Amino acid sequence: MIRSAExxxxxxxxxxxxxxxxxLTPSPSRRAIRDGGWWPTSRDPVVELCSLVTALSAQRGGVIERIMLQPTAWDRHPYRIGVDxxxxxxxxxxxxDAEVVIITGRQDLRIDLVVIAPETADAVATAAMLAASRPTNTTRAAGALPVPPGPRSPAAVRDGDDVAVWETEGGHLRPDRQPTAPARN
Structure with a gap:
């Protein structure tokens, strides 16, 4: 694949x-769906991602190699940024989802953060970041927090209906079948 100079x-x-x-959550949790919340000051990804990478490197350690974002929430779309x-x-x-950023790196580093829109009011953004950083947080980001504008999830997901979330994520519930424990050898 030939890539442009940009x-x-x-x-x-x-x-x-x-x-x-x-x-961030106090320590990575397997129960939490997100590892914390991030409230950028602008929609400039170069400035904001440099700031985020620097902060994450200081707080969680590890080498950050990749960041995944939704393009509609940002002013431009660089493919590589230089940080330190x-x-x-x-x-x-x-x-x-526009309200999620995924950061990966060496030694199985993965951090999933809720992104709060830069124009969100201080009190609302602070509450959203606190909620996202609870180790027991099992709330999905969609519709639970203020997010950048962009394509939204189906209405059922915005309402927080767990069954609808499961269905829209590709799962399927069968009311006629009860869950069973795995067979032991």
Whole structure:
């Protein structure tokens, strides 16, 4: 695949990025659906992602290699950004919810964050980040928090109906069949 010069370019933040407005779960939790909340100050991905990578590296350690975002919530779409001498690849996926960012890196590092729209009021954004950072948080992001504009999930998912969420994620509930324990050998 031949890539354009813009796709091969590494974008670097030329000014000091703002401190990331980020709240993480105390430690990675297998029960929580998200690992915290992130409230960017703008829709400029170069500035905001540099800030986010710097904060995550300091708080969680590990080397961040890739970031996955939904393109409609951002002003431009760089494919690579330079942060502290390292290159982080950025993937733009229309299938990803606008209110989610996924960060991956070395040693099985994966951080899923709820993205709160930059124009959200302070009190609402703070409450949303607190809710997203609870270790017992099992609430899906869709419709639960203020999000950047973009394609939305089906109405049933916005309403928080767990059965509808399961159905729209590809699962299927059969009311005539009760769950069974796995067979033991």
């Amino acid at each position: 796709q091969r370019m590494t974008w670097v933040c030329t000014r000091k990025p703002p401190t990331a407005r980020l709240r 001498g390292a290159v982080v690849r950025v993937g733009w996926f229309t299938s990803l």
